[in-house]
Amino acid sequence: MCNEVWLTSPNSNTYAQENDDHDAKSRVFCTKEDCEETFGMFLVKETMYLPERSYSELIRSSDTIRNARFKSVNWLITAHKRMNLWAATVFLAVNYLDRFISIARCRDWKSWMFDLLSVACLSIASKFNETNGHSLHDFQVDFVDTCFAPTLIQSMELTVLKTLAWRINSITPFSYIHILAQSVDDLTKRATELLLCVVLDHEFLEFKQCVVAMSAVRCALDQCVIKTSTKNVTFGHLETFIPQDQKDGMIECRRIMAKVIARDREILIRGKKSPATALKVDLYDFRNFSADDDSFLRTPEINVGSGKKRKREEE
Structure with missing residues (x-):
């Protein structure tokens, strides 16, 4: 787990179900019946890991969020190639990013906040999917002007995990x-x-x-x-x-x-x-920011306290 441990633990039943899903995704498909069974299961489960329905409209209506998403996903792809991560890891990280933004909305976020979110999403995906551990510093070598403190990244990870209700074994x-x-x-x-x-x-x-x-x-x-x-x-x-x-x-x-x-x-x-390095951050006074100044992680829009699962309509 990358020399770190989760800051808190998910519900044990949810965690067990997540592990069962992971086993299914790793299965070797030997027969037509195996393929059909797993494909059908994925179709049902993918609806549990989609961004909010209004997300596409949010991206279309906000240049800031649209550009930030492109920049972040571009960086995730670059980091995946540089660090030789599994392709599944980058798709998981993108899924976490999209779902988080769709819930939190992230209005008025600065560029570095999306950078921090990107690092947290990739760190979570790596802990979940990779067999080789990576330090939090490894994720940041592409950065030009910024190096986030481990405590700040871990706080962002916890915010993401709570916002996603600990549902991280996404179908992508x-x-x-x-x-x-x-x-x-x-x-x-x-x-x-x-x-x-x-x-x-x-x-x-x-x-x-x-x-x-x-x-x-x-x-x-x-x-x-x-x-x-x-x-x-x-x-x-x-x-x-x-x-x-x-x-x-x-x-x-x-x-x-x-x-x-x-x-x-x-x-x-x-x-x-390869895609150009995405997270060449804008100039801002980051030096005066500390891990204690993390009020943006507790924005009312995020509402991480309840851990309540969002029920989707059947498609």
């Missing part, structure tokens, strides 16, 4: 990749590259995680050189699990994804070009 688009790509390495790699590109674009928040994942795999299939291993990849039977309204969304999702791929083709050449 990446969760579906191994099921859909059926362990074909080239297809898995290409689909992951596509997801790392489109996760920067807030337009994809309009779609469910399974829709984004299926669109990425279909686009990857279109781009992969035809090989015996990819010829036999088919997951049409899994689409029967998706509600009709979400199937309609797949057409639009693939259209937007194709547009993003064409626009950002150079970014997709992983290993030759």
Whole structure:
């Protein structure tokens, strides 16, 4: 756990369920029945890990939040490559970031506050998903003018965890990749590259995680050189699990994804070009800030005290 321990503990029943979910996501899918069972389970559970419904509108209406999100996600991708983290880790961190902002709203936040939130989200995701520990300093080497104190990062982590009601074993688009790509390495790699590109674009928040994942795999299939291993990849039977309204969304999702791929083709050449370092912070008087001055972590909008789970309508 990265030389740190959680500042408090989640409800034991919730924690046990989270671990069960993690086991399922790590499962080797040997049969069609295994794939269908896990895919169906993910479809049900992904609704528990979505941002608030008003999040897309918040991003569209606020240049500050829209730009801060892009900057933060860009940095998360850069840090994931620099630190050789699992791809699943960066998708978890992005999920935490989006869910937190959608709940807390983060109006009037300064740039460095989003920077701190990004570090906290990646730290939590790493503790949950990585086998090798990283110090809090490791996450910050990209920073130009800022180095957050460990106590401040830990306070932000606790705020995030409470805000998310300790629900951190999120179902993300990446969760579906191994099921859909059926362990074909080239297809898995290409689909992951596509997801790392489109996760920067807030337009994809309009779609469910399974829709984004299926669109990425279909686009990857279109781009992969035809090989015996990819010829036999088919997951049409899994689409029967998706509600009709979400199937309609797949057409639009693939259209937007194709547009993003064409626009950002150079970014997709992983290993030759990485996204520019995101968190080059604005100039501000950070030196006078201390861990004791953390009132922004207790904003009324966050409401971390109740730990109350938010109930979503069934889609």
